[in-house]
Amino acid sequence: MNYPVWDLPVLGAGLVVAIIAVFHVLVSHFAIGGGAFLFLAEWWARRLHQSGRLEDGERVRDFLHRYATFFLVFTTVFGAMTGVGIWFAIALASPEGTSLLIHQFVFAWATEWVVFLAELSLLYLYYYGWKHNPQKDQVLLAGAYFGVSWFSLFIINGILSFMLTPGGWTLENRDLTAGFFNPSFWPSLILRTVTMFLIGGLGGLLIAGRLESEDPLKPRVVRFSASFVIPAAILVPLLFAWYWSTLPENTVKMVQDGVAGLGGGRLTAITRHLILAGVAGAAVMAGVLIAVFRPRVVTTGVAVALMVIVQMGLMGAEFFREMARKPYVLHGTLYSNSLWRKDVDAGAPVLQAPFLGRARWHPGVEPLSREHGEWVFRLQCASCHTREGYRGILSRTASWTPEFAFRWFQTMHEQGVMPPFQGSAEDRAALAAYLLDLHGKTLDGRDVLEAARKAEAAKAPPPAPPPANPPQAAADTDQPREAQP
Amino acid sequence: MSSDLSPIPPEADRRLPPPDTRAGRATRWLLARYPVWPIVEHLAEKRVPRHRHSVWYAMGGIVLFFFTVQVITGILLMVYYDPGQPWQSVQRIVMEVPYGALIRSIHHWAANLMILAIFLHLFSTFFLKAYRPPREMTWVTGLMLAGLSMAFGFSGYLLPWDDLSFFATRVGISEIEKAPLIGGLLADLIRGGPDVTVATINRFFPLHVVVLPLVVLGLITLHLTFVQIQGVSEPDSFRAMPPEKRKYHKFFGEFLVAEVPVWLALGVLLVALAALAPRALDPEANPAASAPEGIKPEWYFLSQYQALKLFPGSLELLGQALLALVPLAMVLVPFWDRSIPADARGRLATRMGIAGLAGLVAMTLWGFLS
Amino acid sequence: MNQWTPNAGIPLPPFDPVGLPAPAVVILALAYLTFTLHLLAVHFTLGSVLLMALARRQPDPARQEIARFLGTVAPLGFSYLVTFGIPPLLFVQLLYGQFFYASSVLVGVFWISVIPLLILAYGALYAHRLTRDRRPGAQGLIVTVALLGMLTIGFIYVNNLTLAMTPGRWLEIYAAHPGGATLNLGEPTLLPRLLTFLGLSPAMAGVVVWWRGRRLHRTPGQEASATVMESWGRKGIGVGVLTWIVGLASWVATLPEAPRSVLSGSGIVLAGAVVVLGIAAALPALLASRGGGVAAPVLSGTFLALGLACLILVRDQIRMAYLQDHFSLQAIPVFPQWGMLAIFAATLVAGVAFTLFWTVRVARRAAAASG
Structure with missing residues (x-):
């Protein structure tokens, strides 16, 4: 809450991060797995050459040149730029x-940068040296590229997994080693390594799709590519189980609440995305098996379809990983709306102080006015919720009454999905009035305070919203069920 | 040992698995009882031309895939849906039934994507001129299927009985009501009374889960049989190539197998859409309340709805007559534009098609924005 | 209820609670070094695209050869300009994050649009390279897209970085545009800064074209092309240095009082050095004769690089002067991560050595193959 909140309509900052990141995850894993593919295929070509099958070796290298051209342009233009893009976007979102x-x-980041610089240069030397480099050098360059690029995954994986499971790191001890080699570091690293082999193999299918179906090379290239995909597709669920065992308790509970108790089978967003990742994995496996048994039908369309499946699966997996941190952006330390855990631990004196006094990014407002509620919303809610777009607040509050809203802000954090509310009773009243005002109800904070006082005076539980309205059934079901009156 | 079993044709004997294998025995057993070898041979020989428009040939299969998804998810939803308590039962599906929300969202998204795929299939068939003789009846059955699919959408939309579905249906039927002479009667017949009520559900539900599926399945069978008998049409540009340059895919061994990964991708897409944008259930319909602002029909009815707005007051009749001409003209196209390769009529038909497509897109967008 | 009335002061975020991982002077040194490399790559790439856009319009083979050469190196230049842009941005966030993050959010829509613009411009350069022989017709448009994309990115950067130095404007801008769909257009130094930090582009590309022309003189039958290349390169240097000095002068003229006072103190030496080095870079281009060795272009290039390095030092002094009321590097707690710094340094040395080894090896093979 020390910084302004990027109050981007409809999308919200979070979705901007997600859009860039989902794409980057595909390309960056391809940038590494494709490196392994280049290395092994160069080796294959060299062995063909050494065993005297010169023509076969040349054909494999022809194929490789196409792969490498696509690889170079795709990974440097889209991979590298979206990588920078994630950094830009997270700085705006949080x-x-x-x-x-x-x-x-x-x-660590600077080291990763050095590694990336080497990775980039090796790729250029490999690609632009195509004509003149002896084949041994090409094998070595491709191998070095793969090794170096995998090391960049090693580094970024430490930082990424740190956000979800900081382990022994705290804001006070700043223990770099504990934070970097955190509980989910190894499972996450190996899971990603296997995934990138899978994507590298699919890249091979993409180029194989361009070979004529009569080409005798085609079945061999298809099967070579599939040999990257199939073992990986089998390993991913096993590795995920290991990863799962390292996740924080409340994450596990969050997912299980979504599917468990089949009596209450509503699916939270995090569970839906996990299902998506699983379905996509099964579909890739099925698609690649078709390719193995009918290699000649692998057209560009088939390969693109498989790539799209993986892209959607990765989207599910990455959304899962992001949502698994709820309500934190840095688990146990910083909430997703930039509220520090230490401020929460300080209790009422900080948490219940007038909010706009602490969050200074506002031009000054009339207490209990619409503007008051709007600025509370913007500075406290808008980093996750838009008004009517992604994670829209309108659909989540359709059934709210003033008394309910006023009371609910005090307990919304108890489900472990949202941060605690910051501010005084007046802040709560102003926010409630603003949200109801968005629904077209004319009232201000004073009316909310009045309604809450009456409800309190009646000593009855606050009146439930009209039974006709099913709050969870609204656009998204992230809202904890128990939180409903 | 005389019997009425049919002899196995020598050609079949050669191409089936060897008779000492289990598959070989089973196929021969069947073939001796059902002598369909000529049909099998015909199908096995079926070829799809390979050319740069090939991607459009996948659209029919995609529609069929979505239809299959609809049948499966529809049956699952029907297990819990209760037309006597429409909204409550859908709420139960969303809130209590395991994975009910997911199945419902997939049903919703597959419906929309199916209609989108039908549009793509229809327009690609049109612009590749696959409707010309001898394929007129394939075209006509296809058009009927497109119309019935929209009826599927319209009838299914009401079933959850929430605010949005109620008012959108009311708006939709009120457009029908404006038709001359029979409008009122027709609207009453559809609604089961002067307004949309639970009685309407009692009509839409059997329509959606019994009548339309039966008719559509029958028509799909006809449509596909026509295609199998006549083979896939070849575009003019392909026919113009010298014979040695024309290449083909086998329909079953190659073309269809290559389409499976695409279906897999679309299946995953449905799950992704259900994960990202699950179908909401609004509050239960309240016929007494005033319609929420900006209520509109579903997107596939939007262009017609918007077009009718161009004809206010007494011009309305004219608008409806013009709109009715569109499907009529589409049915008649293959009987008018018959020449292969395309002649002046053919080129005119293409231009009209482009104008029609542009009008459809423009009207739909306008409908969205207004 | 005075706590809800507007802030008397500026909503300046506090420094990050983790503090600095190394003494500020170490981080500043790394920032200066990598930012110099970044600016060199920026100038080279933008200048290449600019000269390419001009050369490709003329049909004679010498100019086509210039366009071809620049079209081949521009995508590589672009990828290094982005890569060398990462560490300075990292170190800016480390030292001045309080200012930088806040201003980025205020211009959020434009700031994030840098990413699609990067992809567009970079993609256009590759599209140009891979399709120039097959589709000559579309090349003009493609090159224009790349050029405009790069210039727009520069303009957005200048907007954000000037806004980061003027926190007094923040609240007003945020209250008016909480969605970040705005720029810092009220800033008088915008265009002068853009001119100062991009103006040298034709010169940087000019150095390389000139160098290439001199190399080409050795190839028999290429003398005509070589001569045109030399003259293009030298003209590029002249135009670039002139633009640069105009930019510098207009920047100084539009600076507010406080930062300008830097130039009357110790900054005058550095600022003077910038101008002297610029002129020194232009002299070989003006005076050298046709043909001869590559010493002259290398000398020009070295002076340009040194001039840019000095400019970066001046720029940072000016930034500190802008921020002197809000911020002091000395006040920030340092919790040194010497081990991590050592790993970084070791990786840097090893990575650069390994890459150079392979570069030399591949370049030798290529040179041997082309005779």
Whole structure:
């Protein structure tokens, strides 16, 4: 709450991060797995050459050149740029969280940059040296590229997994080693390594799709590519189980609440995305098996379809990973709306102080006015919720009454999905009035306070909203069921 | 040992699995009882031309895939849906039934994507001129299927009985009511009374889960049989190539197998859409309340709805007559534009098609924005 | 209820609670070094695209050869300009994050649009390279897209970085545009800064074209092309240095009082050095004769690089002067991560050595193959 909140209509800052990140995850894993593919295929070509099958070796290298051209343009233009893009976007979505990561891990990042610089240069030497480099050098360059790029995954994986499971790191001890080699570091690293082999193999299918179906090379290239995909597709669920065992307790509970108790089978967003990742994994497996048994039908369309499946699966997995941190952006330390856990631990004196006095990014408002509620919303809610777009607040509050809203803000954090409300009774009243005002109801904070006082005076539980309205059935079902009156 | 079993044709004997294998025995057993070898041979020989428009040939299969998804998810939803308590039962599906929300969202998204795929299938068939003789009846059955699919959408939309579905249906039927002479009668017949009520559900539900599926399945069978008998049409540009340059895919061994990964991708897409944008259930319909602002029909009715707005007051009749001409003209196209390769009529038909498509897109967008 | 009335002061966020992982002077040194490399790549790439856009319009083979050469190196330049842009941005966030993050959010829509613009411009350069022989017709449009994309990115950067130095404007801008769909257009130094930090582009590309022309003189039958290349390169240097000095002068003229006072103190030496080095870079281009060795272009290039390095030092002094009321590097707690710094340094040395080894090896093979 020290920084302004990017109050982007409809999308919200979070979705901007997600859009860039989902794409980047595909390309960046391809950038590494594709490196392994280049390395092994160069080796294959060299062995063909050495065993005297010159023509076969040349054909494999022809194929590889196409792969490499696509690889170079795709990974440097889209991969590298979207990588920078994630950094830009997270700094806008959570300046405070980004700042903390940078201040804690700047030299890890700088090391990753060196690695990336080497990775980029090796790729250029490999590609632009195609004509003149002896084949042994090409094998070595591709291998070095793969090794170096995998090391960049090693580094970024430490920072990424740190956000979800900081382990022994705290804001006070700033223990770099504990934070970097955190509980989910190894499962996450190996899971990603296997995934990138899978994507590298699919990249091979993409180029194989361009070979004529009569081409005798086609079945061999298809099967070579599939040999990257199939073992990976089998390993991913097993590795996920390991990863799962390292996740924080409340994350596990969050997912299980979504599917468990089949009596209450509503699915939270995090569970839906996990299902998506699983379905996509099964579909990739099925698609690649078709390719193995009918290699000649692998057209560009088939390969693109498989790539799209993986892209959607990765989207599910990455959304899962992001949502697993709820309500934190840095688990146990910083909430997703930039509220510090230490401020929450300080209790009422900080948490219940007038909010706009602490959050200074507002031009000054009339207490209990619409503007008051709007600025509370903007500075406290808008980092996750838009008004009527992504994670829209309108559909989540359709059934709210003033008394309910006023009371609910005090307990919304108890489900472990939202941060606690910051501010005084007047802040709560102003926010409730603003949200109801968005629904077209004319009232201000004073009316909310009055309604809450009456409800309190009647000593009855606050009146439930009209039974006709099913709050969970609204656009998204993230809202904990128990939180409903 | 005389019997009425049919002899196995020598050609079949050669191409089936060897008779000492289990598959070989089973196929011969069947073939001796059902002598369909000529049909099998015909199907096995079926070829799809390979050219740069090939991607459009996948659209029919995609529609069929979505239809299959609809049948499966529809049956699952029907297990819990209760037309006597429409909204409450849908709420139960969303809130209590395991994975009910997911199935419902997939049903919703597959419906929309199916209609989108039908549009793509229809327009690609039109612009590749696959409707010309001898394929007129394939075209006509296709048009009927497109119309019935929209009826599917319209009848299914009401079933959850929430605010949105109620008012959108009311608006939709009130457009029908404006038709001359029979409008009122027709609207009453559809609604089961002067207004949309639970009685309407009692009509839409059997329509949606019994009548339309039966008719559509029958028509799909006809449509596909026509295609199998006549083979896939070849575009003019493909026919113009010298024979040695024309390449084909086998329909079953290659073309269809290559389409399976695409279906898999679309299946995952449905799950992704259900994960990202699950179908909401609004508050239960309250016929006494005033309609929420900006209520509109579903997007596939939007262009017609918007077009009718161009004809206010007494011009309305004219608008309806013009709109009715569109499907009529589409049915008649193959009987008018018959020449292969395309002649002046053919080129005119293409231009009209482009104008029609542009009008459809423009009207739909306008409907969205207004 | 005075706590809800507007802030008397500026809503300046506090420094990050983690503090600095190394003494500020170490971080500043790394920032200066990498930012110099970044600016070199920026100038080279933008200048290449600019000269390419001009050369490709003329049909004679020498100019086509210039366009071809620049079209081949521009995508590589672009990828290094982005890569060398990462560490300075990292270190800016480390030292001045309080200001930088806040201003980025205020211009959020434009700031994030840098990413699609990067993809567009970079993609256009590759599209140009991979399709120039097959589709000559579309090339003009493609090159224009790349050029405009790069210039727009520069303009957005200048907006954000000037806003980061003027926290007094923040609240007003945020209250008017909480969605970040705005720029810092009220800032008088915008265009002068853009000119100062991009103006040298034709010169940087000019150095390389000139160098290439001199190399080409050795190839028999290429003398005509080589001569045109030399003259293009030298003209580029002249135009670039002139633009740069105009930019510098207009920047100084539009600076507010406080930061300008830097130039009357110790900054005058650095600022003077910038101008002297710029002129020194232009002299070989003006005076050298046709043909001869590559010493002259290398000398020009070295002076340009040194001039840019000095400019970066001046720029940082000016930034500190802007922020002197709000911020002091000395006040920030330092919790050194010496181990991590050592790992970084070791990786840097090893990575650069490994890459250079392979670069030399591949370049030798290529040179041997082309005779």
